[in-house]
Structures are given as structure tokens and as C-alpha cells.
Amino acid sequence: MNNDLGFFDYLIFAVYFLLVSGYGYWVYRRKKKTVTNTKDFFLAEGSLTWWAIGASLIASNISAEQFIGMSGNGFFAGIAVAAYEWVAAIALIIIAVWFIPIYLKNRIFTMPQFLKVRYNETVALIMAIFWLFLYIFVNLTSILYLGAVAINGLTGGHYLHEIMIGLSIFAIIITLGGMKVIGYTDVIQVTVLIIGGLATTYMALTLVSEKFGLGRDALAGFNMLLKDAPEHFEMIIPKPGPGSTQLEIDKYLILPG
Incomplete structure (x- = not known):
């Protein structure tokens, strides 16, 4: 198998980044208002369709952590590493049916808002600062780094810092307009994630099949895994x-x- 990236590989990367960032900026400019409020930023003025919300929910929770980290854990321990997602699915349904309507009725759109109403502004501020630091210095940095490492490995291992800077700029562009931008760009993101995930699975099973002399047959590779x-x-x-x-x-x- 040839591991070197060719012209069309780089072209796909460029088109993808330009498409998502360009579309995000276009949505930002198109929906930009002179005066915005919390509802505009976090709920996109209620303008998102059900499919955009669903795509955003999936895309926002799948990143390099899953494609790289959980894939490695899955190789070591099996699909049990994803068992907790069954509980998450049930929890999301409960929240959507019983909790979200109460929050929206009371015009509560974020967790700090809830804490401010329930307790006081100090508690809300502490929680907001804590989670900002946690996401910026732990969560987002690890995701950007893992993504940069993956791309860096594909491009020959010479552009790690440039890739991290590029990914950071890309992340800033698509978050300029809050959920207005994120909701619609996530539709593109989740499409790429699904296609990429299926393609990666097919290629991996094909490699297993070839390794055991069964030809390029993904189904044969899957059956071999079930057996061994x-x-x-x-x-x-x-x-x-x-x-x-x-x-x-x-x-x-x-x-x-």
C-alpha cells in the first residue's frame, strides 16, 4: 500500500478546508446582526432545522479523540469502550423531552445561566471560567494536537506546528457566529465523518482479509475478526x-x- 500523499490527496484537504471555512464565513456574514443576544448566539435565533441540530450534535461529539484515541482503545479492549454511548443516547432523549422545554420556558440557554438563577452570579462566573479553562487548555488543545499529529503523519512529519496553527485558525473561523455557523457547517462535517469512517472501516477490514490470504474482501476480514x-x-x-x-x-x- 502506498502511504505517500499525492496531488489529489492534498487537493481534497484544501477543498474541504476552504469549503467548510468559506461556508461558515458566508453564513456568518449572511446572518450577522448589528445587535445580538444570548439566544442568537447559543440557539441561532431558533432558525436551525432538525437535521442541522442532529448533525451538529453528532459532529460536536466526534473528533480526533474518537477517530484516534477510541480507535486505539477499541483495538486493545474491543467495542466495550463505546458501551457508555448507549446510556448517553437514553440520557439525551430524557433531556430533550423533559428538561429542555423547562429551560427554554425560563429562557435558560446555558449552564452558567441556570446556576445564576438557581444560586447567584458568583457561582455562575466560577463555573464559566472553570469550563473555559478546561476546554481551551485541556479539551480543545488535545483535539487540535491529535488532529495535527494525524495529518502530520500523513504529510511526512515536517509540518506539525504549521498544521496546528492552520487548524486553530480554521476553528476560529467556523465559530465566529456561534451556533448559526456551527450548526450548518456541522452538516458538512458529519457527512465527511460518516463517509470517512465507513471508508476507513472498509479499508481496515480489507487489509485484515489480505493479511490472511483471503483477497480484498472486507466481509471476509470481518468474519476473520469474529473468529479470531x-x-x-x-x-x-x-x-x-x-x-x-x-x-x-x-x-x-x-x-x-
């Missing part, structure tokens, strides 16, 4: 006991949640 590594397809890993091996303990400890 059935424990990787268990959603629930039993709690380790006194007689458990170190490998079983390590797999259990890395599970999220």
Missing part, C-alpha cells in the same frame, strides 16, 4: 477478580465512565 478475536465484540466486560490476568484488569480500567 470474539472477545473484542463483547459490549460488557466482566469485572476483574483475584484470579484475573493483568491484561483483563487493564482492559477493564480503560473503559470510559
